[in-house]
Amino acid sequence: MNKEFQEELATRTRQIEAVIEKYLPCEQGYQRTVIEAMNYSIQAGGKRLRPMLMWETYRMFGGRSEVIEPFMAAIEMIHTYSLVHDDLPAMDNDEYRRGKKTTHAQYGEAMGILAGDGLLNYAFETASRAFELEPGNGQIGKALRVLAQKAGVHGMLGGQCADVEGEGKPMSEEMLTFIYRLKTGALLEASMLIGAMLAGATNGEQAQVEQAAGELGLAFQIQDDILDVTSTTEELGKPVGSDEKNNKTTWVTLFGTEQAKQEVERLSRQSVERINTLVVKNEFLVSLMMELIHRKK
Amino acid sequence: MNKEFQEELATRTRQIEAVIEKYLPCEQGYQRTVIEAMNYSIQAGGKRLRPMLMWETYRMFGGRSEVIEPFMAAIEMIHTYSLVHDDLPAMDNDEYRRGKKTTHAQYGEAMGILAGDGLLNYAFETASRAFELEPGNGQIGKALRVLAQKAGVHGMLGGQCADVEGEGKPMSEEMLTFIYRLKTGALLEASMLIGAMLAGATNGEQAQVEQAAGELGLAFQIQDDILDVTSTTEELGKPVGSDEKNNKTTWVTLFGTEQAKQEVERLSRQSVERINTLVVKNEFLVSLMMELIHRKK
Numbered sequence: 001m002n003k004e005f006q007e008e009l010a011t012r013t014r015q016i017e018a019v020i021e022k023y024l025p026c027e028q029g030y031q032r033t034v035i036e037a038m039n040y041s042i043q044a045g046g047k048r049l050r051p052m053l054m055w056e057t058y059r060m061f062g063g064r065s066e067v068i069e070p071f072m073a074a075i076e077m078i079h080t081y082s083l084v085h086d087d088l089p090a091m092d093n094d095e096y097r098r099g100k101k102t103t104h105a106q107y108g109e110a111m112g113i114l115a116g117d118g119l120l121n122y123a124f125e126t127a128s129r130a131f132e133l134e135p136g137n138g139q140i141g142k143a144l145r146v147l148a149q150k151a152g153v154h155g156m157l158g159g160q161c162a163d164v165e166g167e168g169k170p171m172s173e174e175m176l177t178f179i180y181r182l183k184t185g186a187l188l189e190a191s192m193l194i195g196a197m198l199a200g201a202t203n204g205e206q207a208q209v210e211q212a213a214g215e216l217g218l219a220f221q222i223q224d225d226i227l228d229v230t231s232t233t234e235e236l237g238k239p240v241g242s243d244e245k246n247n248k249t250t251w252v253t254l255f256g257t258e259q260a261k262q263e264v265e266r267l268s269r270q271s272v273e274r275i276n277t278l279v280v281k282n283e284f285l286v287s288l289m290m291e292l293i294h295r296k297k
Numbered sequence: 298m299n300k301e302f303q304e305e306l307a308t309r310t311r312q313i314e315a316v317i318e319k320y321l322p323c324e325q326g327y328q329r330t331v332i333e334a335m336n337y338s339i340q341a342g343g344k345r346l347r348p349m350l351m352w353e354t355y356r357m358f359g360g361r362s363e364v365i366e367p368f369m370a371a372i373e374m375i376h377t378y379s380l381v382h383d384d385l386p387a388m389d390n391d392e393y394r395r396g397k398k399t400t401h402a403q404y405g406e407a408m409g410i411l412a413g414d415g416l417l418n419y420a421f422e423t424a425s426r427a428f429e430l431e432p433g434n435g436q437i438g439k440a441l442r443v444l445a446q447k448a449g450v451h452g453m454l455g456g457q458c459a460d461v462e463g464e465g466k467p468m469s470e471e472m473l474t475f476i477y478r479l480k481t482g483a484l485l486e487a488s489m490l491i492g493a494m495l496a497g498a499t500n501g502e503q504a505q506v507e508q509a510a511g512e513l514g515l516a517f518q519i520q521d522d523i524l525d526v527t528s529t530t531e532e533l534g535k536p537v538g539s540d541e542k543n544n545k546t547t548w549v550t551l552f553g554t555e556q557a558k559q560e561v562e563r564l565s566r567q568s569v570e571r572i573n574t575l576v577v578k579n580e581f582l583v584s585l586m587m588e589l590i591h592r593k594k
Contacts, residue, residue: 141428
């Protein structure tokens with residue numbers, strides 16, 4: 001990572017943190033505990049990748065209004081709710097995430113469920129504040145629909161379900177691609193597509209952006225599989241080799257490490273090319289995409 | 298219940314079932330199981346009270362378009378998701394509801410969590426289809442925001458959380474009213490308010506309708522407390538006396554049965570009066586409200 005990009009990344013991350021902070025609910029009232037649990041989950045950190053992709057795509061197409069902000073906060077809330085519910089005892093049963101106690105480990109299982117529900121619901125409540133910011137903007141309704149579609153049964157949630165169902169069973173390439181495209185890809189698609197939509201990109205541009213985001217998501221997920229076999233526990237900050245231990249079908253178990261690496265190369269080249277052929281440009285976005293795919297952890 | 302009202306109620310319920318059915322997701326794809334679990338939960342029955350209140354309020358203010366339909370389906374999905382998650386082992390741990398297995402009892406705990414998430418998410422996806430039906434209608438964005446607010450941490454979910462927190466502790470009238478107004482009242486407010494909004498009611502009319510719905514919700518919930526001590530298990534179709542057994546603070550434990558009955562009377566009279574003072578009329582709606590408050594089960 002070159003120093004200039006690194007500094008820019010740090011600046012933008014700080015700006016995004018401030019946007020998210022602005023839209024968090026106040027910790028007051030008889031329901032204070034669940035709001036604390038919601039904010040605890042969001043403030044546990046993360047790369048803020050989704051709002052960043054959204055914002056950069058929005059900027060690339062000339063967007064300059066704060067109408068994007070509630071959507072940036074909303075997509076991070078949706079990402080966070082999915083982690084909170086994934087960590088529950090009935091799901092992955094994880095006690096720690098990024099070195100901090102998971103929400104249910106900190107607040108109890110009932111509050112873990114309710115905090116996740118609260119975040120998903122608050123995401124839509126937050127996004128719908130955009131109507132107030134720009135009452136006449138017809139793109140907001142469309143963006144809201146994209147947000148719901150990409151998060152739901154035909155998006156992220158659908159991927160999670162197929163993943164839960166496929167556990168411990170042999171899996172075809174088709175099913176694995178389906179899971180990766182939905183579980184990881186769908187929210188990245190929503191991020192970039194909403195950014196493009198709200199900035200007034202044409203339908204053709206929106207389609208390019210959506211496809212690029214889908215390829216980015218797939219490459220990102222395959223890179224995850226590769227790191228699980230090629231990295232060390234120290235480098236990765238979490239145990240490696242867990243896929244093999246859990247008998248999980250991954251891109252690496254299906255095609256081997258070499259072919260997986262080639263697929264990441266192919267997908268990322270294609271994704272970046274799509275973005276580069278657009279008339280508008282955003283160098284930082286392209287660097288960010290490359291960084292995501294070629295990350296070491 | 299007089300015969301004419303009963304017949305009308307049956308007809309409208311059938312019409313509402315058809316509307317809900319129309320908006321359910323197709324059971325296909327690798328994520329088919331979760332969609333089945335979502336539809337199973339919705340099709341488990343219920344009075345369809347919330348879409349009915351919404352539709353009748355919409356009609357009362359002269360609404361005639363199908364733009365109300367996605368919102369009718371959406372509010373029933375939100376109500377259903379809240380039941381699915383309430384029944385989970387970490388919450389009320391109920392195996393049966395209305396004589397049918399609860400969602401997690403039928404599909405396992407992980408699918409119970411995901412089906413609830415799926416329904417909440419699909420509610421917003423469904424409601425946002427209204428933008429397509431009437432692209433230029435500025436009320437849709439506002440209605441969507443009301444839906445999210447009334448379902449979320451400052452609405453139904455907030456009430457559920459305060460309820461979970463207050464379990465086994467002594468509770469003040471203020472806190473109990475807060476829980477009832479949010480847990481039960483908020484979705485009824487959303488139902489009637491959205492109906493009024495989408496039909497183009499004035500702000501003053503909207504405020505009256507919202508208040509009437511809030512009073513209706515509170516009366517409805519206090520009536521629940523009364524039935525728990527005055528009804529028999531056969532009449533009610535579920536065990537009576539459970540509040541006392543669980544050491545629950547209710548309106549009856551705070552003020553006694555007689556005063557609780559008087560409060561139901563006062564609230565319902567006030568609620569119906571508000572609706573009756575409006576210029577527009579809907580006799581069926583008023584009968585429905587009276588029936589809800591004076592129900593025997």
